[in-house]
Amino acid sequence: MKRPLPLWILLLWLVFLAFGGLYGGIAMLIDPSGDAMGVDVLLPLLPVPDFILPGLFLLFGIGLAPLVLVFGLLARPNWAWADALTRWSGHYWAWTGTLFLGFLLLLWLAVQAMLIGFTTGIQYVMLVNGVALPGFALWPLVRRLYRWE
Numbered sequence: 001m002k003r004p005l006p007l008w009i010l011l012l013w014l015v016f017l018a019f020g021g022l023y024g025g026i027a028m029l030i031d032p033s034g035d036a037m038g039v040d041v042l043l044p045l046l047p048v049p050d051f052i053l054p055g056l057f058l059l060f061g062i063g064l065a066p067l068v069l070v071f072g073l074l075a076r077p078n079w080a081w082a083d084a085l086t087r088w089s090g091h092y093w094a095w096t097g098t099l100f101l102g103f104l105l106l107l108w109l110a111v112q113a114m115l116i117g118f119t120t121g122i123q124y125v126m127l128v129n130g131v132a133l134p135g136f137a138l139w140p141l142v143r144r145l146y147r148w149e
Contacts, residue, residue, distance in 0.1 A: 007145065010136035011070055014098065017105070017129050018066040020122070025059025028052070045116045062108070065101060069094050073146075086148050095137060095146035102133030 027037050032050035034040040039051070048054065071077075072094025082093035089096040109127055118124065136142060 004139075004141040004145070006136050006139040007073070007142050010098065010133065010139075010142060011073065013129055013132045013136065014066040014070050014073075014101075017101075017126075017133075018063055018070070020126070021058045021062030021066070022064070025055045025057070025063050028055025028058065042116050042119075047115075057108075061101075061104065065097070069097050069101065072097070089148075091143070091148055092146040095143070098137045099134050102130055102135075102137065105130035105133065 024037075028034065028051035031037070032052045032055065034043055034051050043050070046054075072082075072092070076092060076094070079093070085093040085096050105126060109123060109130060112118070112123060
């Protein structure tokens, strides 16, 4: 079956998110003070002593997870560890994971807004991304493509 355009747009948003997560996560782990990224002024507003935990979350949750989902959406591997998620949702695990990731991104941004406010342009771009991921995943053509039968 030919992949619909909304799926390709969804994949682009996932790859964009991955690059941002990898960049931010690695930068925070290299310099946990946040000085190199210019975010050290935000550290007193956070409930952590440095950017190691946020960096790990960005690296794995926002950086690597979208790449696994892109692979899953394109290759559709049957991985035993993901079967429960597929059965639970009635859709292929990577599709369900994409929905979850979109909502996780929105939750991450909501926590940021409460703790530090929306102070940078990238937060608004990520907000659009957080809406785009579930939006394109729920697109009828995409949803139908990943329905599990």
